[in-house]
Amino acid sequence: MLRRVASRSSPIAVFQARLFCPTGPTDQTLRTIPYFHVTTRGFLDLHKMTSKEAIEKEKARLSDELSRGYFADISEMRKNGxxxxxxxxxxxxxxxxxxxxxxxxxxxxxxxxxxxxxxxxxxxxxxxxxxxxxxxxxxxxxxxxxxxxxxxxxxxxxxxxxxxxxxxxxxxxxxxxxxxxxxxxxxxxxxxxxxxxxxxxxxxxxxxxxxxxxxxxxxxxxxxxxxxxxxxxxxxxxxxxxxxxxxxxxxxxx
Incomplete structure (x- = not known):
């Protein structure tokens, strides 16, 4: 939730909302457009997953990403700014x-x-x-x-x-x-x-x-x-x- 609030008013979020609401984005628009918030630490490249080696590589990456989430970043920022x-x-x-x-x-x-x-x-x-x-x-x-x-x-x-x-x-x-x-x-x-x-x-x-x-x-x-x-x-x-x-x-x- 914190991440969505942080990104809701950003220029990037507004630009994405305009793609779906030409008359202009609102807070409600920015909340409800699915999957288009700039909130992830990355995304999986599905076209790479054509071999066992590629799949294992993506699994290792996903595990690495999940081990360090947004709230860990927030916690660190509170400690050291x-x-x-x-x-x-x-x-x-x-x-x-x-x-x-x-x-x-x-x-x-x-x-x-x-x-x-x-x-x-x-x-x-x-x-x-x-x-x-x-x-x-x-x-x-x-x-x-x-x-x-x-x-x-x-x-x-x-x-x-x-x-x-x-x-x-x-x-x-x-x-x-x-x-x-x-x-x-x-x-x-x-x-x-x-x-x-x-x-x-x-x-x-x-x-x-x-x-x-x-x-x-x-x-x-x-x-x-x-x-x-x-x-x-x-x-x-x-x-x-x-x-x-x-x-x-x-x-x-x-």
Whole structure:
């Protein structure tokens, strides 16, 4: 119930309701449309379940998902306010840094791209990846991205990607996806990219050890896509200072 209340007034929930009620959604509409709330931690890909191996893999995934539910996220948020760990104070050494997993995202012009950008002429020296899995965590990632943009917004060697994850199967459908993307938030700043990852992101989360979907995640990447720094939740003054100084070090070492 808590999840439905949280998502009822979100832009995503409203958009889905308009698909079925062209005259405009109401609270009653948002409550009664079945299965279309953006409330799940993921969904099963039925087309994969054509072999015993695939079925066993999905069973293991389902068990993993059920072991960590929404109320566990809520409980953790009440305890630490989204600070699931303290942000790095210094850069992670190159030998210990792991690659940020590849992720296909949708831009607001309905094109797609793969992150991180590590090849080509537009390959940045430093990238800040801000991940938000629920609308409630967008302000958390903005507590990092906005000061970062103020400090480095004029540097062409830096790019900021604010990624919103939407795990609704309905919004992953072609024509609906294009309509949804067109109405979503856009950025007017050349170095800030607001992008959307639609569909199943379970295995992506597994690679980054992301469990709580209610908090925000921030990763600082070097030129080859390695994670050199990471933060969580809402930025503190000290953590933000560390992020900015680590970014300056990366730029000096390029």
């Amino acid at each position: 989204g600070k699931i760990a303290v942000a790095n104070k210094i850069l992670i050494p190159e030998v210990a840094a792991v690659k940020f997993p590849e992720l296909e995202v949708n831009l607001t012009d309905c094109t797609t791209m793969k992150l991180p950008v590590v090849t080509g002429d537009k390959n940045p020296d430093v990238s800040l990846m801000c991940l938000s899995f629920r609308e409630s965590s967008q302000r958390m990632v903005e507590s990092w991205s906005l000061p970062f943009l103020d400090k480095f917004g004029g540097d062409t060697n830096i790019q900021i990607y604010e990624v919103s994850f939407v795990d609704s199967w309905l919004l992953s459908l072609g024509p609906i996806k294009r309509s949804f993307i067109k109405i979503m938030k856009k950025s007017s700043k050349p170095h800030q990219h607001i992008v959307y990852a639609l569909g199943d992101h379970y295995y992506f989360r597994k690679q980054l050890h992301i469990l709580n979907l209610l908090t925000g995640y921030v990763f600082l990447l070097d030129r080859v896509g390695r994670i050199r720094w990471q933060g969580f939740g809402t930025a503190t003054d000290e953590e933000l200072s560390n992020l900015l100084s680590c970014t300056s070090v990366l730029l000096d070492d390029k």
